[in-house]
Amino acid sequence: PAIIRAERVEKYYSQPSENRIQVISPTDLSIVQGEIIALLGPSGSGKSTLLRMLTGLSTPSAGQVYWHEAPIQSADVNVSIVFQSFALFPWLTVLENIEAPLKARGVDAATRRKRSLKILDTVGLDGFQAAYPKELSGGMRQRVGFARALVVEPEVLFMDEPFSALDVLTAENLRSELLELWHKKTIPTKSIFIVTHNIEEAVLLADRIIVLGRNPGHIRTDFRVNLAHP
Numbered sequence: 433p434a435i436i437r438a439e440r441v442e443k444y445y446s447q448p449s450e451n452r453i454q455v456i457s458p459t460d461l462s463i464v465q466g467e468i469i470a471l472l473g474p475s476g477s478g479k480s481t482l483l484r485m486l487t488g489l490s491t492p493s494a495g496q497v498y499w500h501e502a503p504i505q506s507a508d509v510n511v512s513i514v515f516q517s518f519a520l521f522p523w524l525t526v527l528e529n530i531e532a533p534l535k536a537r538g539v540d541a542a543t544r545r546k547r548s549l550k551i552l553d554t555v556g557l558d559g560f561q562a563a564y565p566k567e568l569s570g571g572m573r574q575r576v577g578f579a580r581a582l583v584v585e586p587e588v589l590f591m592d593e594p595f596s597a598l599d600v601l602t603a604e605n606l607r608s609e610l611l612e613l614w615h616k617k618t619i620p621t622k623s624i625f626i627v628t629h630n631i632e633e634a635v636l637l638a639d640r641i642i643v644l645g646r647n648p649g650h651i652r653t654d655f656r657v658n659l660a661h662p
C-alpha cells in the first residue's frame with residue numbers, strides 16, 4: 433500500500449499570451465514504506481514542481497495526489513522537507529531550530545526538549561545545541577536541517593538537493609552517514625524521497641530511481657537499483 437500516490441498528475445502554468453507551459457505531463461508514481469527513491473533530472477525538468485505536488489504544497493493542474501488513499505488536500509499529512517539552502521532560522525539556536533516544528537504542532541516543552549536532544553545526538557550534533565547557525569559549517573548546518581526535519585518523525589522524508597550546497601567531501605560524508613543510519617533503522621521515517629540532478633548520488637542512495645525528462649517533464653524511466661548496499 434502506498435503512503436503517497438500520484439495519479440495522472442500534471443502541472444501547467446498559464447502565460448499572459450494564453451499559451452500554457454506544461455511543466456509535468458501526466459505522471460503516476462507511488463511511494464511505499466521502506467524505500468529510498470531518487471527523483472533524477474536536469475535543472476528545469478520539473479523536479480521541485482513534482483515534489484511540491486507530492487507533499488501537498490501545490491495543487492496539480494490535473495490528476496490527484498493521495499495520502500494513504502485519501503485526497504491529499506484533506507488529509508493529515510506528515511512529511512518533512514530538507515532544503516538545499518538549509519532554511520534555518522538564524523535568530524534561533526540549533527536546539528531551538530530543531531524544536532521549532534514541534535512547537536508549531538503544540539508539543540509541550542519537556543517533550544520537545546527530550547525529542548530534540550535525542551535527534552540531535554542521532555545526527556552527530558551533540559555539544560552544538562547552544563550554537564547559532566552562522567557559527568556552523570555548511571555540513572553542520574545541514575545536519576541541523578536533517579534533525580529539524582526528522583524530529584517530527586515524518587512518514588516520508590523529502591529532500592530537495594540536500595547536498596548540492598556542500599563541498600564534495602562534506603557531501604560524501606553526510607551521504608554515507610545518512611545511508612548508514614537508514615540501514616540501521618535509526619532514522620525516524622518510513623521512506624526517503626530525494627530530488628537530485630546528480631546521477632552518482634541517485635545510484636549510491638536509492639533503491640529506485642525515477643528519471644524525469646524535459647520538454648515537458650515526464651517520467652522517462654522508473655527502475656530499481658540492483659546494487660547490494662554495503
Ligand code: ADP
Binds near residue numbers: 473477479480
Ligand atoms: P527543477 O526542480 O527540475 O529544476 P522546477 O520544478 O523548479 O524544475 O521547474 C520546472 C519548470 O517550471 C521551469 O521551467 C520553471 O521555470 C517552471 N516553473 C516552476 N514553477 C513555476 C511557476 N509557479 N510559474 C511558472 N513557471 C514555473
Ligand code: ADP
Binds near residue numbers: 484489490491
Ligand atoms: P499553487 O498551484 O498551489 O498555487 P504553485 O505550484 O503555483 O502553487 O506555486 C507557486 C510557487 O512557485 C511560488 O512559491 C513561486 O515562488 C514559485 N514560482 C513562481 N514562478 C516561478 C518560476 N518561473 N520558476 C520557478 N518557481 C516559480
